[in-house]
Amino acid sequence: MTKSRSDLKKIIMDTRTLPTLPNVINKLNSLSDNEKSSVQEMARIVSSDQVLSARILRLANSPSYGFYRVSTISNAMILLGVNVVKSLALSSSIFAIMEKDSIGLWEHSLGVGAAANLIANKLGLPECEEIATAGLLHDIGKVIITIKCSEAEKDILKLAHERQIYILEAEREIIDTDHAEIGGWLSKSWFLPDKLSEPIAFHHDVAKSKNHHIKTAVVHIADVLICASGFGNSGESFVPPIQKIAWDTLNLNEQLLAELINEIEDRLVEVKAFCLEMIND
Amino acid sequence: MQKIQLILAKAGMTLARDVFRGDSPVGMPICGKGTELTEALIARFESMDVHNVYIEGHPIHVEGESSLDDLLLKLDYRFSKTLQEPLNLIMYDIYKAYLIKSMGGNSDQIAE
Structure with missing residues (x-):
């Protein structure tokens, strides 16, 4: 049975019905709100959960960030920032589902993360790691649709295929909302900062982004580029x-775009290798 | 650019990416991109545990791999809804040129 928009929102906002969130997150949240807490303290809390730490370190070493040598959680917190580590911890259970059951979406997400990072770097934007994380998380709403409305998801794909329309249009027709909006709800319920939730919620409608339109624009362009690349x-x-x-x-022009595409395609070779490694693990 | 096994590498090919000891990107870089391969260099790579290299163009045909024509057809399909958008058209042209170049095509095809 297709769920109505308000039902769906209720389910998403109710974190208890989502894949279990690690206990560590609550402690981390209260620590990061406290100005006196140190990175070491926060790193110790995350490190106490070994599975979670392993997942965070693996993502921190993914081509989306381009560091490759992040070996400890406190390193990750210093290089990527507490916000990013927190978002990776929060989404690690969702990523686990993607890695296992939606490899295509996982590759797409890592690709957009890497592309967003390259665009941000090339344009000299601040907070490249946050932008890469927003890219990595931008389609998180799609995973929620898979988990919560697997029947509706089949109808969405069928409708999009039959009428040759965009997934976004099919989603709006069948569940009266779309993956971007759902991603926005989820990031709100996780208390992710606006600089992450706005690019997730508005990557298909940049004009709606109020405070972080540059980051949202980067994630939009990165998403289009990875779709174009196939x-x-x-x-x-x-x-x-x-x-x-x-x-x-972003003040883009033809020459800049051509340079970006070359760099992104180069990086995608690494993303592909990273995905294969994860699948084989 | 194509990733090939070192045993298929031949003198005269040009490296498209840096080569690292033991194929590991965190390992020690031992040869920079743009270098033209020689028999001596290939033998040296062998002794340093390098199994794969990235080379310019697309000189080795691999069974089951998409041909340039296939890739261009797929590109056309992906862009079929947005080619009338001027910005998408710019992106399409760049990707088309990129695919032709990466598969070792020449500029005549780009102009077509």
Whole structure:
């Protein structure tokens, strides 16, 4: 049975119905709110959960960030920032589902993370790691649809295929919302900062982003680029239209885009190898 | 750019990426991209545990791999809904040129 929009929102906002969140997160949240707490203290808490630490370190060493030598949680916290480590911890259970059951979406997400990082670096934007994380998480709403409405998901894919429309349009028709909005709800219920929740919620409609339109524009362009490249499989068959507002916000031009595509394709070779390694593990 | 096994590498090919000892990106870099391979260099890589190298163009055909024509057809399909958008058209042209170049095609095909 298809769930209505308000039902769906209720389910998503109720974190108890989501894949279990590690206990560590609550402690981490209270510590990061406290200005007196040190990175070492927070790192110790995360390190106490070995499985979680292993997952965070693996992601911190993924081509989305481009560090490759992050060997401890306190290193990760210093290099990536507490916000990023917290988001990786929060989403690690969702990533686990993606790695196992939706490899195409996992590759797409890692690809967008890597592309967002490269764009942010090339444009000299601050907080590249946050932007990469937003890229990594941008389609998290799709995983929620898979977990919570697997029947509706089949209908969405079928409708998109039959009518040759975008997944986003099919989602709106069948569940009266879309993966971007659901991702936005989820990031709110996780208390992720706006700089992560806005790019997730508005990566298909950059104009709606109020405080972080540059980060949202980067994630939008990164998503379009990875779709255009045909890397991974987000379920989407067609390249979405590039939003002019995103193009203008980032001051893109043809030459810059050509350079970016070369760099991204180069990095995607590493992303592919990283995904294969994870699948074989 | 193509990733090939070192045993398929031949003198005259050009490296498209840096080569690292033991194929590990955190290992020691031993040869920079842009270097033209020689028999001596290939033998040296062998002794340093390098199994794969990235080379310019696409000189080795691998069974089951998509041909340039397949790749271009798929690209056309992905862009089929947005080619009338000027910005998407710019992106399409860059990707098309990129694919042709990475598969070792020449500039005549790009102009077509």
